[in-house]
Amino acid sequence: MNPLFEYQQQQNRRQFFGDVGLRAGGIALGMLLGETAARAATPDRIQPARADLPHFPPKAKSLIYLHMNGGPSQLDLWDYKPQLQKHFESDLPDSVRKGQRITTMTSGQTRFPVAPSKFAFRQAGECGTWISEVLPHTAKIVDEIALIKSVHTNAINHDPACTFVMTGSEIPGKPSVGSWLSYGLGSESNDLPAFVAFTPTFPKSGNGQALFTRMWSSGFLPTTYNGVALRGTGDPVLYLQNPSGVTGDDRRTMLDALGKLNNRQLERFGDPETRTRIAQYEMAFRMQSSVPELVDISREPAHILDLYGPNVQTPGTFAHSALMARRLVERGVRAVQILHRGWDQHSVLPMALTNQCLDTDQATAALVLDLKQRGLLDDTLVVWGGEFGRTVYSQGTLTKDDYGRDHHPRNFCMWMAGGGIKKGIVVGETDDFSYNVVDEPVHINDLNATILHCLGIDHERFTYKFQGLDQRLTGVEPAKAVAKLLA
Known part of the structure; x- marks a missing residue:
């Protein structure tokens, strides 16, 4: 650049x-x-850090962001509210809803009946964090994580909410958190992209919201900081193999000649996208060797494959993506994002949520345990969460075993683990209906400020000039790293 x-x-x-x-x-x-x-x-790094970064010694070197797209129900996973059983099917009090705007999917309802979770909860680990029965594997790692029960956001619909949680803005066109890290901290790998994204398959019982590339794009940053999406079927990257009759030496000669032409173009017009093109051609050449080695898991020990579960050897699954995430950060990749769809349960929530957890729970816990036993968890930050939560009142059918929940931005649960994060703690609290935050609210911008802090970045000083403004991931409203989360 x-x-x-x-x-x-x-x-x-x-x-x-x-x-x-x-x-x-x-x-x-x-x-x-x-x-x-x-x-x-950093003369040996193709993608070096910005000159002024990090601002202070980082606790984490890389980020793995597990995004559960659709809005996981905090009431059925983390926010234990046993007293709701006595309110079953009664209307949510107006004093709780406080005139909150609701989506068009439930705005026509004449009643808002309370739907307690049908799932059993228990306290797990030495820390005693309450957790749902549908997360038995995650229950084994609660002593490693910091649960945040009081996350809140501005958006009430999926697209703006997902854009907000990933870019710090509901307006498209801003860089994703992975692109910010790629731009600011570069990569320790010269043979793999600084930022990689996966979009694994999901159970058909879940509503799969669309995933837009803006969730891993570089926005107004140079496109060299785009996330590279690795495919789950066929070649991980299209056209990775040379055509028949073209050797690696042939390809090297072609790229050297093309590089000279592009450098002439760059000197003449000064277009930064030309520099991006040069860098991407070079990275693509290096990935012809690095990606096949990356995706070859034949040398992974049997006990590690067993840890991730039976789907780990099937490319395109969440389990396979989780193992790839560990292998990527192990090779110096700065940011890895896994976007798992199907968490939008407006109806048949108990069945659909159970299937989602069966698909992700074991591999999520395995990722944390695998990082820990390899000594990587201390400098890898793992984040789990969605774009908002779900309502305590039911949408449509309501029985004790069947119900749906609408979107709920006022409070939801996320967790963080690894580099820079305190272990086995719970931050924040909600009211008796899991409807409003009553203690230690954490805004999405606060969460992103905390992510940056763990990687050695002061979010207020990490800016990029665009449209006459010093743009930043955490926007212009006041935000702060959550001190209680920091080790």
């Missing part, structure tokens, strides 16, 4: 004429010196 070219390309006419002369010269000199210092400090 050449910051001077980027700066020139992103100026509008008014900015250009306002910034000519000494101001532009000073900015350019400072940026060029910063880039030179960064490359001098």
Whole structure:
């Protein structure tokens, strides 16, 4: 990346004429010196960190983000409310709902009957965290995680809520958290992308919301910081293999010649996307060797494969993606994102949620245990959660064994584990109906500030100039890293 070219390309006419002369010269000199210092400090890294990062010694070097797309029900997984049984089928009091806006899917209901969870809960681990019976494997790792019961968000529908949780904004066009980390911290791997995304299959009983590429895109950052989506069927990356009759040496010669042409184009027009193209061609060449080795799990010990469960050897499954996540961070990849669909249960929630947990629970716990036994958990941050929670009142049919829940942005549960996070704690509390936060609220921007903090970044100082603003992952509203979560 050449910051001077980027700066020139992103100026509008008014900015250009306002910034000519000494101001532009000073900015350019400072940026060029910063880039030179960064490359001098890490001469062996193709994707070095930004010159001013990290701001302080990080606890984590990489991020694995497990996104349960659709909105997992906090009431049926983590937020234990046994007193709700006595309110079964009674209307949710107006004093609790407080006139909250609701989606069009339940706005036509004349009643809002309370639906207690049908699942049994128990206290697990030495910390005694309450957890649902549908997460038996996650129950074994609760001493490693920090559960946040008081997460809240602004959006009430999937697309803006998912965009918000991943980019810090409901408005499309902003960089995802993985792209921010790729831009700021670079990668320790020269043969794999800094940021990788997976979109595994999911049980057909769940409603699968669409996944838009903006959830792993670089937004206004240069496209070299896009997440690379590895496919679950066929070749992990399209056109990974050379065509018949083309050798590796042939490909190297072709890319060297193409690189010279692209460098001429870059010198002539200064378009940062040309630099991206050069970098991506080079990375694609390196991935021809690194990706086949990455996805070859034949040398994984049998006890590790057993840990992840029977689906681990089937590419495209959540279990296989979880194992790939460990193998990626082990090889120096900065950020890995697994987006698992099917958590949108407006009806038949008990059956659909059980299937979702059967698909993900064992592999999720295995990932944490696998990282720990390899000594990787101390410097890998693992985040689990969705884009919002579910309502305590039922949508549609309500019996003690069958119900659905609508979207609920006011409170939901997420958890974090690994580098920089306290173990075996619970942060925040909700009211008796799991409807409002009553203690230690954690906004999505606070959560993202905490993620950045664990990786050695002060979110207020981590900015990128775009459209005349110093843009940042945590937006312009006040946000802070959650001190209680930090080890």
